[in-house]
Amino acid sequence: MAHLSLYRRLTVLLLCPLALVAALILGQSWFASRAAADRAFDRLLDAASLSIAEQVRWQQSRLWMDLPPSALEMLATDAEERVFYALYDAQGHFVTGNRTLPALPPPPSGQMSYADVDVGGLALRLGVRRSRLEGWDRSDRFEVRVAHSQEGRTALANRLFLASLLNVALIALLAMVVVLLSARFALEPLTRLRRAIRQRDPRTLAPLSLELPRELDELRQTLNELLARMRRVRANQERFIGDASHQLRTPLAGLSARAELALRQTDPAQWRSALDSMHAAAAQTARLAGQLLSLTRLNNPEAAPAHTPVDLCALAQRAVRSGFASFDRRGVDLGVETPAQAVVVAATAWQLEEALANLLENAALYGARRVTVSVLAGPPRLRVEDDGPGIPESQRLLVLRPFHRGREGGSGTGLGLAIVDSIARAHGCRLILADSDPAHPERPGLCITLTFPDAA
Structure with missing residues (x-):
């Protein structure tokens, strides 16, 4: 569903459960229709068996009955079912009827028992009524068995289910319309937000002010x-x-x-x-x-090169070698101090070289006579110290801004420390500005330290 719009995704998520509920309702309607048809036709079997049982008599030392036409006519429907009946005595002997029918176990309560049976390859619904003759001289038990084919009850069940199907289909259609309209109205604020953003002037950055949920x-x-x-x-x-x-x-x-x-x-x-x-x-x-x-x-967020392992010792030595001749002509003593083992950090080499070059150039431009580049481990640190006039503590945050010069006498551009600060933030480093020699307030010098978060 990732490629679908929010409206289509919402309608699918709402209509799928709705379709599942409709299918469950239809299944329940089908079973309910079958049960209703069975109850209706079972009552007909009950009435027909009762009408037959009332006609049973004792005649010529045996059970007999005079079957009324109405007893079987009530089982006849438009489906033209086949109807069967039989009378059995207390010992289960067939007395009379138009077909022999199987016996059923007695019900736990009542006088009628029902079952679907197969007689001669014909599916029948059988009802058995157990009764007795009530007279002053005899009281014999007997069974009346009545059965008919199931075309009528199947037709009734289908009609009931079709009515339910039409009702469910109508309700489902109305529910679908309601769901679609509700989803459309629910997403209307999002549409307004989209239109408000699309219709804005690309040059304006004014805040959005429309009312939303x-x-x-x-x-x-x-x-x-x-x-x-x-x-x-x-x-x-x-x-x-x-x-x-x-x-x-x-x-x-x-x-x-x-x-x-x-x-x-x-x-x-x-x-x-x-x-x-x-x-x-x-x-x-x-x-x-x-x-x-x-x-x-x-400062371009789109240009963020990947960090690679960089040896700070090798980096510092290259920077000192590159600037040694220029610093020597100016009369500046440039040196480097590195540990015996390599100090490796995850960084961008050219950015660190740019930062170190700016720190060295700033020190020379603002009157330093001695500049020392140091590399320390645990945590990895890159430090540049000089013996120049330094930067007052009140100015140390300001000099990190572009075009702000710590001293008007220097010939710098005011960008060196701003570049160093951007590089430090790009590497997650902590940039610290402090005095190199606080004991000499006239020339305290400047110590700039880049502390890296961890070793590569």
């Missing part, structure tokens, strides 16, 4: 919560786009201004100075664009 109202509230989250995401994206455009427009405008100024000069030394400035601005702009692309890719 309690079960669907919970769905409406869930949709409104989703729309609220989407509004917050869109607001963040718009703010991010505005900040990014501002951050990119400023260095590009500076590049244009420096180029225009250089074109007005004729001294090659001034051209060289302008080219140096333009090169530095272009490098900063390229780094900013790269960080913007990284942050956008990290």
Whole structure:
């Protein structure tokens, strides 16, 4: 039923039990019709046997009777049944009748006993009445046995069942119509909700406000919560786009201004100075664009690469080797400390490399003279320490936001720690910012630790 619509699924679930109930009612009607026909014709057998028993006399030292025509006519119906009767004395000897009929065991109460018998290949309904002669001189027992074929009672049972069948069919049809209409009306609020969602402007994220039943109202509230989250995401994206455009427009405008100024000069030394400035601005702009692309890719929920085993020791050593020459030219002492054994975590290698590169670059840009990358085990941790000016405790949550700089004197873009925070959340890591050397408040340094949940 997974491919069926909700309306068809509901109607099937309602109509199947209804059909089962109708079948049970028809079966009960069939047995009830048979029982009613048996009771009606058994009463006829009772009346016919009583009429015959009243005509039994003692005549010429034996039982005798003068059978009235009415006794058998009451058993005759339009079905043209065959009717048989017989009179037996107390010893079970046949006295008179139009056919010998079998005996039946006496009933626990009453004077009549009934049974379906087969006589000469003919199915008969047999009734046996036990009676006695009541007179001043004799009191002899006898049996009157009356039987007839079953065409009449079968026809009556069929007529009764047909009447019941018509009634049940009519009731079932009405019930089916009621079920279909009820299912349609019951699902009408869901139809209204579907139409309200379909007719909405794709650009709007306003909450839904239509009245719905309690079960669907919970769905409406869930949709409104989703729309609220989407509004917050869109607001963040718009703010991010505005900040990014501002951050990119400023260095590009500076590049244009420096180029225009250089074109007005004729001294090659001034051209060289302008080219140096333009090169530095272009490098900063390229780094900013790269960080913007990284942050956008990290915040995209559709781009969630699978985690693989990553050795933090090898990762830290590659990052230090890659940046050692650049840091050495700046006069920054870059080192690495790793344990003897490998520290493996489930992660995305390029994301951790991006995070570590941003941490190292931030440390160099904000005046650190010594930067140390450490890998610790139990639990797995990746730590970057420097001896720079550090970040005040009141600013440590703010610097995780895009384009927020901890210090105005630095030349960073304000995206490095935001990228690190996104990578930490993608890996379920705990990001901790603390002072490296609290004993020197003028240059406390900064210690950033990524604590992984478990080893791979």
